[in-house]
Amino acid sequence: MRVEAANASDAEAISALIVELSEPFFLSPSRGGAERFLASISVEAVRGYLSSANFSYYVARSESRLAGFVALRDNSHLFHLFVATAFQGNRLASQLWATAKTDAVQAGNPGEFTVNSSLNAVPVYERFGFVREGEVQRMHGISFQPMRLRSGQNGA
Structure with missing residues (x-):
């Protein structure tokens, strides 16, 4: 599958994929307290990231599907990494x-990167060479594990 730079027309599909896969992040099934996170993954927010000079987005498509x-x-900060369920593994x-x-x-x-990993994705990032840094964080209605990759670590 070919990976290429994303563009503004990808914003809706990117936002939808995050929403689809974000259930493990929430501290409450009602998503209470997660309004800040939810706003940060809206189509409008993603459009803003895509047009910002300090973000780099890459997409992989299967035919026309993200x-x-x-x-x-x-x-330096791995901001998002999502793979649609049908393409995982x-x-x-x-x-x-x-x-x-x-x-x-x-x-x-x-060669130094950080990521705030969803708890279910920690093993994936560990395979990339990231190590846990500190305790699991619970704030703004979500939980995540801060992780770091230092130069010289595997980073596959």
Whole structure:
């Protein structure tokens, strides 16, 4: 599957994929207290990220359907990495991450990245070489595990 730079026309599909896969983030089934997170994944917010110079988005499509995407903020923070359920288990997350990481390193990142991982995605990031940094965070209605990848760690 080919990975390419995202564009503004991808905003709706990107937002929809995050919403579809975000259930494990919420501290409450009602999503109470998560209004800030929900606003940050709206179509309007994603359009803003896509047009911002400090975000880099890459998408993978199967025919015309969004199979997954990755986003970096400030060339060092893995902001989003989502793969549609139908495409999970086929190393697409690895392919997306490798593309984003390679481009970031070519743009001057020394190989050091952070991510706030959903709890169910921690094993994926550990396979990429990230290590847990501190305790699980619970705020704004969601939970996440801060993680870091340092230069010289696997980072597949």
